[in-house]
Amino acid sequence: MNVPTDLRYAKTHEWIRxxxxxxxxxxxxxxxxxxxDIVYAEPPKVGAEVKAGAxxxxxxxxxxxxxxxxxxxGNVTEVNAELASNPALLNTDPFGQGWIYRMKASDVAEIDxxxxxxxxxxxxxx
Amino acid sequence: xSDPVTLKHTPLEACHLASGARMVEFGGWLMPVQYTGIMxxxxxxxxxxxxxxxSHMGEVLxxxxxxxxxxxxxxxxRVGKLALSRGQxxxxxxxxxxxxxxxxxxxxxxxxxxxxxxGACRDLDLEWMRSRLPSDGSVILRDLxxxxxxxxxxxxxxxKILRSLYPSCEVPKRNGIAPLVASDGSIPSLVARTGxxxxxxxxxxxxxxxxxxxxxxQNLLAAGVKPCGLGARDTLRLEMGYPLNGSDxxxxxxxxxxxxGKFASLDDAAKGDFSGRKALETQRSKGLPSLLTPLxxxxxxxxxxxHYPVISEGHSxxxxxxxxxxxxxxxxxxxxxxxxxLATPGTGLEIEVRERRYAAxxxxxxxxxx
Numbered sequence: 499m500n501v502p503t504d505l506r507y508a509k510t511h512e513w514i515r516x517x518x519x520x521x522x523x524x525x526x527x528x529x530x531x532x533x534x535d536i537v538y539a540e541p542p543k544v545g546a547e548v549k550a551g552a553x554x555x556x557x558x559x560x561x562x563x564x565x566x567x568x569x570x571x572g573n574v575t576e577v578n579a580e581l582a583s584n585p586a587l588l589n590t591d592p593f594g595q596g597w598i599y600r601m602k603a604s605d606v607a608e609i610d611x612x613x614x615x616x617x618x619x620x621x622x623x624x
Numbered sequence: 625x626s627d628p629v630t631l632k633h634t635p636l637e638a639c640h641l642a643s644g645a646r647m648v649e650f651g652g653w654l655m656p657v658q659y660t661g662i663m664x665x666x667x668x669x670x671x672x673x674x675x676x677x678x679s680h681m682g683e684v685l686x687x688x689x690x691x692x693x694x695x696x697x698x699x700x701x702r703v704g705k706l707a708l709s710r711g712q713x714x715x716x717x718x719x720x721x722x723x724x725x726x727x728x729x730x731x732x733x734x735x736x737x738x739x740x741x742x743g744a745c746r747d748l749d750l751e752w753m754r755s756r757l758p759s760d761g762s763v764i765l766r767d768l769x770x771x772x773x774x775x776x777x778x779x780x781x782x783x784k785i786l787r788s789l790y791p792s793c794e795v796p797k798r799n800g801i802a803p804l805v806a807s808d809g810s811i812p813s814l815v816a817r818t819g820x821x822x823x824x825x826x827x828x829x830x831x832x833x834x835x836x837x838x839x840x841x842q843n844l845l846a847a848g849v850k851p852c853g854l855g856a857r858d859t860l861r862l863e864m865g866y867p868l869n870g871s872d873x874x875x876x877x878x879x880x881x882x883x884x885g886k887f888a889s890l891d892d893a894a895k896g897d898f899s900g901r902k903a904l905e906t907q908r909s910k911g912l913p914s915l916l917t918p919l920x921x922x923x924x925x926x927x928x929x930x931h932y933p934v935i936s937e938g939h940s941x942x943x944x945x946x947x948x949x950x951x952x953x954x955x956x957x958x959x960x961x962x963x964x965x966l967a968t969p970g971t972g973l974e975i976e977v978r979e980r981r982y983a984a985x986x987x988x989x990x991x992x993x994x
Contacts, residue, residue, distance in 0.1 A: 535661045537949050538926045540978070556978065558927050560662040560949055561855045582924075 499624060500527040502593050506609055507618035508569040510551075513593065519606055521570055524597040525557065525588060528622045533559045536588040541577035541599050548574060548601060550608055555598050557588060566598060570608045576600040634679040635773045635832045639841045643851045650854055651744025651870070653680040658853040665856035666951040669821050673779035674852035675844050679837065680743030682769035683829060684750070687736040690762030695737060698756065699729065700879060700888035702895045706731040711799045711816055713887055715879055716749065717900025721907060722875035723882065725749050726867065728818055730801040738801065738814065740774075740827070742869050756899075771811050773837020777844060778825030778852075778860075785847050786815070786826055796826075804828060820857060822864035822990065859948045862957060865918055865989030871930060871946045872916060872959050880907055881961065882916045883989075914942070914961040918987050919973065921956035925982035928958040928975060935974040935981055936966055944975065952992045956982070 505513045511529035515522040530536065538558040548554040548568035555566040577599045580587060587596040603609070613621065631654045634640075640647065645656035656677060658665060668674045686695060695703045701714035711730035715723050725745040730738045741749045746769050757763055777785060786795060796802040796817045804813035811831040819825040830836040845851065858868070867873050867882055878900070879888045888904055889895040907913075921928065928947030933940045947958035958975065966973065969988045974981040 534658065535663045537663075540926065556926075558949075560859065560927065560951065561657065563926070563929065 499531065499622060500593065501615050501619045501622075501624075503615045505593070505615065506569070506612040507615065508567060508612055509621065510567045512566060512569050514569050514609070514612065516603075516606070516609060519603050520575070521572070521601050521603050522597050523554070523566075523569060523599050523601065525566060525592055526618070526622075527592050530589045530592045530596070533557065533564055534561070534589075535559050536585045539581040539585045539588060539598065541581065542574045544574055544577055546574045548572060557585070557598075568601070569612055570601065570603045571605060572601045572603040574599050574601050632680070634677050635837045636677045636679060636775075636841055639838055639845075640677065640851070643845070645851070645853060648854070651680065651742070653743055655680060656851070656853040658855045659851045662853070662855035662859060663951050665850060665852035666859050668850035669779045669823055669852060669856065669860055670952060671780070672850075673777065673781040673785055673848070674850045674856065675841070676776040676778065676852050676854075676857050677841075678743075678774045678776045678827065679772065679832075681774060682739075682741040682743065682746035682749065682767070683772050683774070684739040684741060684753070685732075685736065685766040685768055686739060686763060687733065687766075688761075688763045689735060690758055690760070691735050691737060691764075694756075694758060694763045695729070696896055697898050698753065699727075700898060700900070701729075702889040702892050703729060703731075703737070704894055708734070709796065709800050709802060711801055711818055715873075715884065715887060716752065717879070717898070717903075718875055719899060719903065720875070721878040721880075721900040721903030723869065723873040723877060723879060724752055724875060726869055726873055726884075728816070730814075730816060732801060732812075732814070740816075744870060768811065771832055772829045773832045773840070774827060774829045775837065775840055775844065776819055776821075776825060776827045777849060778819045778821040779823050782823070782825040785844070785849060789843055789847060790815075798824075804830065820866055821860040822866075822992070823860075858946075859951050862946050862948050862959070863950050863952055863990065863992035865959070865991060867916070867959075868946060877914075877916075877961065878904055878907055880904055881912055881914050912964050915964045915967040916945075917960055917962045917967040918989050918991060919944070919958045919960055919975065919984045920987045920991065921975065922983045922985050925956055925975075926977050928956040928977075932958070933976040934960045934962060934984075935976055936962075940976075941966060941973070950991060956984075957991045958984075
């Protein structure tokens with residue numbers, strides 16, 4: 499499974515990419531492989547307040563709906579509108595075009611509590 | 625998931641793992657939910673062929689001079705209509721008219737019947753049947769559930785594949801049953817032209833001994849048949865509107881409420897009394913409290929699932945019992961028990977998913993047809 503080295507990870511299989519206090523959030527390659535055929539994505543609303551560890555989005559495969567937890571606290575600034583028409587991007591490009599939302603982090607220090615690529619790789623057993 | 629120690633294991637488990645299956649608990653069994661993906665498996669069955677392990681289902685042989693009369697009292701459909709080597713869909717009801725199980729009964733001999741019952745209901749069904757057996761020995765019931773491995777071969781290419789693997793097999797007609805190979809023991813190999821997908825196909829029953837089931841699986845795999853899991857089995861059956869016991873059928877709902885009245889021979893003078901008959905007659909004369917109703921989303925929305933509220937004019941009028949994103953249609957489909965006044969095709973409703981309401985309409989079954 500791909501675990502890019504420039505990202506940080508939540509135990510619940512989300513990743514973040516940080517550029518200053520703007521954070522992009524998505525799900526990992528491991529997560530998309532576990533979920534299989536993703537057929538629906540429900541990102542948060544722009545402006546919504548999200549809390550670290552709380553449900554921010556839902557993705558659904560044919561078989562099951564899965565909550566996506568926000569890795570950090572803050573406010574949603576942008577959502578990936580492409581996912582509405584092409585939710586399979588979450589499967590095919592989870593770290594790129596399959597991003598779910600962008601947010602302004604209210605406390606960038608929370609990033610330190612997220613897993614490093616090495617720690618996340620260890621968690622998923624590779 | 626229940627304690628893995630208590631889960632029952634299919635004789636084909638090693639085959640599933642070798643084919644990359646993801647295994648899940650289903651009705652007390654550890655079963656494959658998917659291999660390559662539900663969409664992929666679903667399409668294979670609609671376009672060519674797929675196979676499902678159905679070894680979790682129960683097989684019961686009922687024979688004896690009193691078998692026919694006893695089965696008429698046990699089941700809703702008239703067993704006496706069955707010619708030799710024919711099968712029918714039927715149900716076993718409690719005294720309230722509620723569904724204990726839905727099943728297929730095949731007549732395999734002059735006074736011999738082969739019943740295929742749901743995996744999750746095997747113990748309950750057998751308990752119910754045994755408790756009603758006559759004491760005079762005129763009906764002999766044999767539970768063969770652990771003696772068979774069973775595989776459903778489904779899809780438009782099924783007949784071609786069956787003929788290539790069993791050139792001398794007498795291929796049964798739709799709803800018929802025949803020996804798969806010449807029997808050399810007390811557990812005959814059988815092939816029935818039935819299924820749960822809406823496609824042509826067969827259900828193959830082979831004695832579990834000597835690895836027959838694994839050999840059959842391997843032969844089908846070598847013939848190019850795609851392994852399919854419970855996930856695709858569920859989307860395929862729901863597209864046809866076939867009910868799933870435990871989701872769409874329950875001991876608290878009658879066949880009339882489930883829209884399965886044609887499988888209960890209430891107006892057939894030759895049928896006589898059967899368990900649940902009085903309750904069905906009462907319900908028919910008084911009117912149905914609810915009707916299992918097919919619904920389709922009319923807007924883009926999330927895949928439908930069970931237990932989503934169904935809304936009419938702002939009020940909750942029921943909840944979905946089965947639901948899916950139909951892989952063939954690309955639309956959300958569901959079944960829900962609703963007041964009969966709302967069950968007419970074209971009736972506009974809403975389905976609530978995570979506190980958002982999506983427009984839906986009542987449709988006619990099947991959801992999908994070619």
